[in-house]
Amino acid sequence: MANVILTDHQERDHLLPLTHTRPVAGIRMGLWTMAERWERCWACDVSFQTQDFLAKVFPVKRTEDNFYVNGALFPTASVVDQILGLKEGESLGSEGRWLATRSAEALTDVPNAGKEASGEIRIIQRPWHIFQWNGWAIEADMAWLRKNASSQDVPSGVTLIGDNIFLEEGAQIMPSIINTDEGAVYLGKDALIMEGSLVRGSLALMEHAQLKMGAKIYGPTTIGPHSKVGGEVNNCVIFGFSNKGHDGFIGNSVIGEWCNLGADTNTSNLKNNYADVKIYNYALGRSESTGGQFCGLIMGDHAKAGINTMFNTGTVCGVFANVFGGDFPHRKIPDFAWGGAAGFKAYRLKDALEVAEKVMSRRDIALTEEWIEVYTHINERYPFER
Numbered sequence: 292m293a294n295v296i297l298t299d300h301q302e303r304d305h306l307l308p309l310t311h312t313r314p315v316a317g318i319r320m321g322l323w324t325m326a327e328r329w330e331r332c333w334a335c336d337v338s339f340q341t342q343d344f345l346a347k348v349f350p351v352k353r354t355e356d357n358f359y360v361n362g363a364l365f366p367t368a369s370v371v372d373q374i375l376g377l378k379e380g381e382s383l384g385s386e387g388r389w390l391a392t393r394s395a396e397a398l399t400d401v402p403n404a405g406k407e408a409s410g411e412i413r414i415i416q417r418p419w420h421i422f423q424w425n426g427w428a429i430e431a432d433m434a435w436l437r438k439n440a441s442s443q444d445v446p447s448g449v450t451l452i453g454d455n456i457f458l459e460e461g462a463q464i465m466p467s468i469i470n471t472d473e474g475a476v477y478l479g480k481d482a483l484i485m486e487g488s489l490v491r492g493s494l495a496l497m498e499h500a501q502l503k504m505g506a507k508i509y510g511p512t513t514i515g516p517h518s519k520v521g522g523e524v525n526n527c528v529i530f531g532f533s534n535k536g537h538d539g540f541i542g543n544s545v546i547g548e549w550c551n552l553g554a555d556t557n558t559s560n561l562k563n564n565y566a567d568v569k570i571y572n573y574a575l576g577r578s579e580s581t582g583g584q585f586c587g588l589i590m591g592d593h594a595k596a597g598i599n600t601m602f603n604t605g606t607v608c609g610v611f612a613n614v615f616g617g618d619f620p621h622r623k624i625p626d627f628a629w630g631g632a633a634g635f636k637a638y639r640l641k642d643a644l645e646v647a648e649k650v651m652s653r654r655d656i657a658l659t660e661e662w663i664e665v666y667t668h669i670n671e672r673y674p675f676e677r
Contacts, residue, residue, distance in 0.1 A: 293375055294354045295329050297362040298340040300389060300401060302416050304574035306363075308591030308609045308626060309418060309530075309547055311669050314341035314349050316362030319515055319530045320421050321428025322436075322477060322495045325362055332435050333371050340398065344668040347661045359398040360391045361414065365424075367431065369410035381405065385412040418589045418607075419570070419581045421528050421545045426474055426511030429493040433457060433475040445469075455492065474510045503536055515548070517654055525560070526585075530592075532654060544587035547610070549650055553598040560587035560604060568605040571623040578623075581605070591626065593647055593666075600631070610669060611643045626673045637675035640667060 297316035306315060316325040316339060329335045338352040339345075340359065358374055360366075366374075370390070373383055377393040382405030384390055389401045390408055415421060436457055443458040445451055453471035458464075462478035465486035469476055474493025478484070482496045485504040493510040496502065500514045503521030514520050515531030522535060525542035529535070533546050537554035544558055561584060562568060568586040569578040590608040597615030608614065609626030616631030629638040644666060648658040 293333075293335045293358055294352065294356060295333075295335040295337050295358045295360055296340050296351055296353065296398075297326055297329070297337060298359050298398065298401075299342060300361050300363065302361075302363040302414065303342075305417055305572060306415065307573035308607065309421075309545065309589070311610050311626070311673075312345075312547070312592045312665060314339040314345060314362055315415070317349070318363075318415060318421065319513060319528060320365070320415065320425055321513065322432040322479075322497065325365065328366055328432070329360075333366060344665055344672075348665060353397065355395050356393070357395065357398075358391060358393050361389055363415040364390055365413040365415070365428065365431075367411065367413075370408060370412060373406075373408055373410075377406075383408050385414075388412075388414060390414075417572075417581070418545055419543075419583065419586050422511075422526050422543050423583070425513055425526065425528055426493050429475055429477070429495050429511055429513070432495075433477060436477070459498070479516070497531070527587075532651075532656075542587050543585040544589065546588070546590045547592040547594065549593045549647065550590055550595065551650075552596045553600060553615075555598055556596045556600045556602070558587035558602040558604075558606070560585050562604050570605040571607040578605075593643070593650075594624075595646075597631075609673070611638060611647075611666070613638055625675050627670055627675050635675070640670045643670075 299315050303310050303315050326337050329337050339349040340351050341349050374391040382392040382402040384405040385408040446464055448466040449464045450468040455471035455475045458478045459480040461481040464484045467484050467488040470491045476492045477495045479498035481499050484502045487505040488502045490508045495513040497516045499517045501519045506521050507523045509525040512524055513528045515529050517532045518529050519534045519536045522538040523540040527541055527544045529546045530548045532548045533550040535552040539556045541558045542560035567580045569580050572579045586605045588602045588606050591610035593610055594608050594612040600614055601619050603619045603622050606622045608624040612624045612628045614631055618632035620631045627638045628635040651658050
């Protein structure tokens with residue numbers, strides 16, 4: 292079994308705040324994270340070469356034969372074959388970007404050159420790639436599932452348009468309308484679609500996730516494990532353990548873990564002048580164009596929005612931000628910020644951790660000392676600035 296070490300590379304800082312709290316390979320797109328995809332589809336042992344402050348939570352495991360792989364690379368069958376076919380000391384790249392190196396030694400410097408990869412190569416370089424490529428990723432994952440697993444039957448009482456659907460054990464659909472003509476629909480183990488929901492694929496509703504009554508979902512959308520979603524959602528990726536349980540619209544957005552969007556929270560995903568959307572980039576220290584007209588909200592882990600919160604087009608919301616009040620807050624909301632359109636103040640780390648402990652304990656997950664060290668590091672590395 293190959294030992295794959297998923298390695299943070301130059302993409303990492305351009306994917307903040309999502310990568311504040313996870314290696315790049317922890318990003319979810321399609322059905323799974325990059326790491327889960329390597330483990331499930333290619334039966335590899337996986338660990339992480341990530342930031343020092345994350346290493347206790349995401350440790351590295353080296354052997355005498357290691358494949359160091361760019362954690363932002365989507366592992367298609369073609370590129371995986373090329374990576375696992377490398378000889379000791381060889382590297383693989385694509386148009387000047389590093390993809391992988393096979394090495395018995397620790398990889399301290401990423402090689403600049405190597406064999407040129409063939410076929411389609413997708414590297415997540417910016418947050419908006421996650422929702423833009425999500426439909427493609429869902430179809431790729433579903434193709435693997437159809438070859439390697441069997442679906443449960445769709446229950447009676449469901450209006451199913453098309454037959455492009457896959458249900459894992461324990462998944463439930465109450466009487467709802469599911470349209471798979473535009474894209475596949477996947478329900479993970481013990482996932483639930485409550486009655487009266489309207490789904491237009493593609494949709495990946497992961498294990499123990501729920502669609503609340505009357506939800507309206509437009510694909511391509513992924514709703515991560517243990518998340519609860521209601522209202523209207525269009526082309527979004529929610530990583531997991533997050534809630535948008537009530538009415539309100541989010542579109543073309545990426546929501547991290549342990550987030551909560553209060554009732555009637557709305558995101559704008561299109562500018563009134565139909566211009567390209569710009570969003571803040573931590574690595575550049577300024578906004579940059581997404582090259583597209585649609586981009587809503589990029590929200591880091593543990594961020595919260597109060598009822599009736601309005602997020603402007605192309606808003607980046609940092610980890611542990613607590614946003615509330617009327618009118619639009621600034622499109623760059625700092626990590627550990629507390630406030631809204633009237634301004635922000637620092638959210639004290641002690642208070643933020645107390646809330647995190649309560650939220651996580653509701654899902655029977657402990658806030659460990661290792662995670663406290665991670666959150667403390669982020670708070671110190673990116674101090675709140677007015």
